[in-house]
Amino acid sequence: MSGPGLPVPDRVRELAASAWVFRWQVELEAEVRFAGLANRLESLGAPTLIVELARRAAGEEARHAVLCARMAAELGRPVPALSPPPPPAVAPSGLAEEEAVTYELTAACCVTESVSVAVLTALLPAAGAPSLHRALRELLADEVGHARLGWAHLALARERGRTAFLGPLLPAMLEGSVDEDLFLPVEPAREEPALLPLGVLPHALKRELFARSLEEVVFPGLEGAGVDAAAGRAWLAARAGAAGDAPASR
Amino acid sequence: MARSTKTEVSKLLRVLVVGGVALAAAAGPAAAAADDKAPAEQGAAAKAKDKPAAKHKGKAKEKAKEDAKAGEAKDSGAGGVKGW
Numbered sequence: 001m002s003g004p005g006l007p008v009p010d011r012v013r014e015l016a017a018s019a020w021v022f023r024w025q026v027e028l029e030a031e032v033r034f035a036g037l038a039n040r041l042e043s044l045g046a047p048t049l050i051v052e053l054a055r056r057a058a059g060e061e062a063r064h065a066v067l068c069a070r071m072a073a074e075l076g077r078p079v080p081a082l083s084p085p086p087p088p089a090v091a092p093s094g095l096a097e098e099e100a101v102t103y104e105l106t107a108a109c110c111v112t113e114s115v116s117v118a119v120l121t122a123l124l125p126a127a128g129a130p131s132l133h134r135a136l137r138e139l140l141a142d143e144v145g146h147a148r149l150g151w152a153h154l155a156l157a158r159e160r161g162r163t164a165f166l167g168p169l170l171p172a173m174l175e176g177s178v179d180e181d182l183f184l185p186v187e188p189a190r191e192e193p194a195l196l197p198l199g200v201l202p203h204a205l206k207r208e209l210f211a212r213s214l215e216e217v218v219f220p221g222l223e224g225a226g227v228d229a230a231a232g233r234a235w236l237a238a239r240a241g242a243a244g245d246a247p248a249s250r
Numbered sequence: 251m252a253r254s255t256k257t258e259v260s261k262l263l264r265v266l267v268v269g270g271v272a273l274a275a276a277a278g279p280a281a282a283a284a285d286d287k288a289p290a291e292q293g294a295a296a297k298a299k300d301k302p303a304a305k306h307k308g309k310a311k312e313k314a315k316e317d318a319k320a321g322e323a324k325d326s327g328a329g330g331v332k333g334w
Contacts, residue, residue: 047277151270176330
């Protein structure tokens with residue numbers, strides 16, 4: 001295991017570069033997703049403030065992609081020349097448009113952006129280079145706004161009595177939000193603390209932060225918005241149990 | 251997990267969720283205007299309120315609809331959004 005002041009092993013640097021390339025892709029997909037959601041929200045007669053926030057988020061995600069590409073390049077791995085294809089729809093095909101938009105905003109903002117804020121908050125104090133610290137701060141400030149967009153939409157949907165349908169769908173939504181190996185053991189290099197100063201969480205810490213974010217932010221937030229989170233909690237308990245993790249203490 | 255990280259996560263409920271609800275409140279008047287576009291729906295909702303039996307029936311119907319959706323979700327490509 002590497003320690004403070006020691007050179008970063010090549011494998012750790014490769015893993016960090018690969019994580020930043022993946023984030024570049026995620027941010028470009030988010031740009032497309034938010035642009036589409038802004039148009040769909042407008043068509044549904046959503047409040048102007050919400051539409052504008054979604055539109056602004058699309059622009060911010062484009063800027064994030066540039067930051068992620070720069071970090072990947074600094075670690076020795078330039079991003080591909082071609083952008084990734086547009087992201088697939090994540091809402092079940094049987095939902096009406098209003099519910100589909102609520103599903104997508106919940107998945108993208110209430111779950112994924114909320115967890116991203118937790119990840120960035122954990123990464124910020126460990127950031128090594130000033131350029132990384134600046135990038136993480138910029139990303140964090142914007143992602144807070146993106147998460148709030150989802151929670152704001154959900155609060156408005158609740159006023160209209162249109163959130164309860166999400167409860168039974170939470171396991172599929174959560175399953176699709178995690179890497180296949182999040183709850184599995186991984187190669188030792190992925191647990192290296194030396195990843196942290198490069199802006200990447202060691203695997204076990206990432207898993208723990210994900211679980212804690214669900215338990216302390218996402219599930220209580222959903223329940224406050226009239227969504228029964230029992231199915232989501234059961235999904236997390238089953239996945240964490242299979243990984244041998246004790247549920248996070250409250 | 252470091253104690254400071256645990257504390258930070260617990261703060262996020264207020265920062266994100268409560269912050270989002272405040273945003274929704276700020277967007278409130280526009281939401282009301284959007285609702286005004288569907289007076290027929292509002293009338294139907296008011297009628298349902300006056301009839302408890304109808305309300306109960308509506309809830310059961312809604313629950314059945316949700317259960318059906320959960321089943322459908324498995325076959326319909328329901329998924330999530332990957333992030334950091």
